[in-house]
Amino acid sequence: MSDGRREDEAPLFEGGELSDERLAQALPAVAARQAADPDFRARLGQRLLAAASARAAVDAHAGAPAPRRPSRRPLLMAAGAFAAAAALVGVLAPRRGALPAMAPAVRTLAADEPVRLRAPAGVRVGVALAAAGRASQPLARLELRDGAEVSYRPGDPAELELRNGFVRVATTAPLRLRAAGQELVTAPHSDVSLELRLSAEGENTMRPVWLIPTSAASGAALTLAVLVLQGRVELTRAARGAPATPPTGQVLVLHPDEDGPQTLAQAQRRITELEQKVSALKQESGRYAGQLAQKKGVTTASVLERISALKRSPYAAMLAPGALADLMTDLKGLGPAGVEAMIGLLKSTDANERFLAGKLLEDLNAPSAIPALRQAALNDDDKMAATMAGHALALMDDASTVPALREIADANKNWEARVNALWGLCKHGDQRAIGEALAYVKDEKQSPQARAALGANLMLLSDPELLPIVDETVRQFGDAGQLATIAANYYKSLGTPEARERLEAMARNQKLNEAYREAARKALAPAPR
Amino acid sequence: MATDVAALARGERAAVEAFYRELFAPVYAFVYWRVGGVRQEAEDVTQETFVQALASIHRFEARAGLHTWVCGIARNLARERGRSRARDARTALDEGEPALRPSASAGPEVQLARAQTERLVGLALTELPPRYQQALLDKYVHQRSFAEMAAAERSTPKAVESAVQRAKRALAEGLQRLGLGRAEGGAHE
Numbered sequence: 001m002s003d004g005r006r007e008d009e010a011p012l013f014e015g016g017e018l019s020d021e022r023l024a025q026a027l028p029a030v031a032a033r034q035a036a037d038p039d040f041r042a043r044l045g046q047r048l049l050a051a052a053s054a055r056a057a058v059d060a061h062a063g064a065p066a067p068r069r070p071s072r073r074p075l076l077m078a079a080g081a082f083a084a085a086a087a088l089v090g091v092l093a094p095r096r097g098a099l100p101a102m103a104p105a106v107r108t109l110a111a112d113e114p115v116r117l118r119a120p121a122g123v124r125v126g127v128a129l130a131a132a133g134r135a136s137q138p139l140a141r142l143e144l145r146d147g148a149e150v151s152y153r154p155g156d157p158a159e160l161e162l163r164n165g166f167v168r169v170a171t172t173a174p175l176r177l178r179a180a181g182q183e184l185v186t187a188p189h190s191d192v193s194l195e196l197r198l199s200a201e202g203e204n205t206m207r208p209v210w211l212i213p214t215s216a217a218s219g220a221a222l223t224l225a226v227l228v229l230q231g232r233v234e235l236t237r238a239a240r241g242a243p244a245t246p247p248t249g250q251v252l253v254l255h256p257d258e259d260g261p262q263t264l265a266q267a268q269r270r271i272t273e274l275e276q277k278v279s280a281l282k283q284e285s286g287r288y289a290g291q292l293a294q295k296k297g298v299t300t301a302s303v304l305e306r307i308s309a310l311k312r313s314p315y316a317a318m319l320a321p322g323a324l325a326d327l328m329t330d331l332k333g334l335g336p337a338g339v340e341a342m343i344g345l346l347k348s349t350d351a352n353e354r355f356l357a358g359k360l361l362e363d364l365n366a367p368s369a370i371p372a373l374r375q376a377a378l379n380d381d382d383k384m385a386a387t388m389a390g391h392a393l394a395l396m397d398d399a400s401t402v403p404a405l406r407e408i409a410d411a412n413k414n415w416e417a418r419v420n421a422l423w424g425l426c427k428h429g430d431q432r433a434i435g436e437a438l439a440y441v442k443d444e445k446q447s448p449q450a451r452a453a454l455g456a457n458l459m460l461l462s463d464p465e466l467l468p469i470v471d472e473t474v475r476q477f478g479d480a481g482q483l484a485t486i487a488a489n490y491y492k493s494l495g496t497p498e499a500r501e502r503l504e505a506m507a508r509n510q511k512l513n514e515a516y517r518e519a520a521r522k523a524l525a526p527a528p529r
Numbered sequence: 530m531a532t533d534v535a536a537l538a539r540g541e542r543a544a545v546e547a548f549y550r551e552l553f554a555p556v557y558a559f560v561y562w563r564v565g566g567v568r569q570e571a572e573d574v575t576q577e578t579f580v581q582a583l584a585s586i587h588r589f590e591a592r593a594g595l596h597t598w599v600c601g602i603a604r605n606l607a608r609e610r611g612r613s614r615a616r617d618a619r620t621a622l623d624e625g626e627p628a629l630r631p632s633a634s635a636g637p638e639v640q641l642a643r644a645q646t647e648r649l650v651g652l653a654l655t656e657l658p659p660r661y662q663q664a665l666l667d668k669y670v671h672q673r674s675f676a677e678m679a680a681a682e683r684s685t686p687k688a689v690e691s692a693v694q695r696a697k698r699a700l701a702e703g704l705q706r707l708g709l710g711r712a713e714g715g716a717h718e
Binding site for chain 2: 012013017018020023024026027028029030031033034035036037040041044045047048049051052103124125146429431432434435438439442462463464465467468471472494496497498499501
């Protein structure tokens with residue numbers, strides 16, 4: 001068995017070529033899975049056309065030709081496109097005979113317990129709330145979109161509070177809906193959508209807007225939109241001038257009153273300010289490190305002297321992180337001069353010094369060191385110094401390391417260098433490296449230690465594109481308990497249906513080591529509410 | 530390709546329609562396999578891809594085809610989405626829709642293997658130029674004869690057969706890059 005094929009499946013390749021028979025089996029399944037929902041296709045087409053028309057109208061109004069635009073313009077246009085799309089959907093929805101489909105409920109929650117729910121970014125997800133033993137007749141079905149947050153509290157009637165984003169609610173019993181101090185009560189068998197948007201999110205956000213036109217949100221601290229698709233909803237507490245009963249099929253836009261809602265918006269603004277301060281503080285800390293280095297009289301020469309002392313036992317120095325951490329602080333304080341000093345040290349005649357320079361450059365994470373590290377990784381005749389230089393490149397968070405890592409992987413000087421380079425390339429999403437890493441993990445001519453090391457370290461990247469490599473590592477090294485835990489954590493971190501299937505299969509598979517099954521069971525355990 | 534990029538940049542309706550008609554299916558398929566086969570994610574990323582592509586069409590420099598350029602945007606968005614999903618995976622609501630189709634005749638292990646093979650084929654297929662993808666789908670999914678395909682493309686059966694062979698070889702190479710069919714000299718997957 002290999003490549004995701006079990007014994008009872010014929011191979012895709014026969015005699016080195018793709019089998020016509022297997023292609024005729026596999027491609028229809030692939031085509032069926034990758035076929036889009038025709039409704040989605042039509043909807044998106046309408047949205048794009050509406051956005052294009054709006055944009056053409058703006059261009060015509062401004063009398064401007066279509067050439068290159070200022071850098072911020074595309075984002076603004078994108079926001080406008082979504083707003084135009086939302087307005088279009090709002091107009092079209094009531095004309096359609098049937099209501100738009102809700103996202104299917106992936107979970108039924110107890111209606112007699114309070115719960116707070118949040119949809120992950122970019123995901124539309126459905127849940128049902130039902131009394132014990134009445135899962136087939138839920139009190140309400142909810143659809144949350146793209147980061148939306150709601151709190152549910154049982155009661156008579158039960159209460160659902162929208163904290164942010166978009167939620168659609170279909171009820172079978174009365175339900176009190178709250179958002180930003182506004183309050184609505186739904187009659188049984190109502191279907192209503194709410195969207196709450198905070199101005200602190202900014203106008204340029206790419207987050208889709210579902211109901212609120214951009215012009216309606218402009219300048220408001222908070223904007224709430226209500227769209228009743230079916231049934232009767234009463235506004236029991238609302239901004240001045242709002243109708244008692246929102247009309248069915250029309251988006252009602254509310255700007256909540258000055259008290260509670262503004263406090264929320266102010267809190268959001270405060271968070272944004274604090275984030276800016278944190279960023280500024282990080283820059284400050286770099287400056288203070290420089291000042292501290294000056295006060296301590298740290299110079300390039302004194303750092304090199306300390307390295308010279310450490311070089312007698314460089315591996316011991318790595319195991320005693322205190323000494324290196326102190327050195328690193330001083331190096332950072334020296335700024336570019338510290339990086340330059342380490343680049344120079346990569347050419348030392350002493351291999352231990354070159355090794356330490358590689359290690360320190362790894363921690364400095366300085367792109368200016370890439371050419372020197374590449375040179376050392378490819379040409380240093382000391383294996384440890386060369387491997388450390390390659391390791392530093394692999395760990396660097398800079399895509400300009402990719403060409404150097406490719407050269408190191410292709411040079412294939414030893415397994416450590418190749419594994420490190422492939423890891424770094426996969427981290428940057430290099431498609432060729434992902435294929436090579438998969439082949440490497442499968443290749444029984446390579447040492448098991450190297451294959452397991454590559455597979456296990458790739459799991460730490462939590463990248464869904466690496467799923468086939470992780471699967472293969474699990475298959476090949478199924479009796480290593482620590483690796484099992486890392487694999488289970490990887491699958492859990494993906495959170496996709498495919499990954500969940502892997503965990504369930506692992507938990508059930510009696511042929512697997514108990515360590516794997518236990519790790520899978522733990523990963524599958526529901527998160528505490 | 531037929532799309533008039535200058536007209537697209539001006540937001541002309543006909544150009545947007547042509548662009549969308551030509552690229553929607555291959556871009557959606559491309560995205561679908563790169564977001565783990567989650568339909569809702571694929572829809573969101575496809576939408577973002579087209580919005581971003583149209584908003585930045587003035588930056589398209591025709592060094593590669595429009596399909597390649599749009600798929601580049603899609604690849605980046607799918608990757609960002611994957612990372613953001615990984616960060617958010619601890620929430621209780623991340624199941625999405627099932628990627629595996631229930632089957633009475635196959636156990637979970639077989640279903641998993643089949644789903645993985647389909648995923649790899651999907652990834653490799655959607656890396657191909659659209660005309661190669663179409664040739665393979667016409668032959669192996671719609672089971673059209675070379676004569677029928679030739680008539681539709683105003684070509685000859687011989688030329689179509691040759692295109693299908695080239696597409697098949699390109700798919701095989703793509704699958705090999707993903708690790709299929711390589712380990713044992715091509716004798717097995």
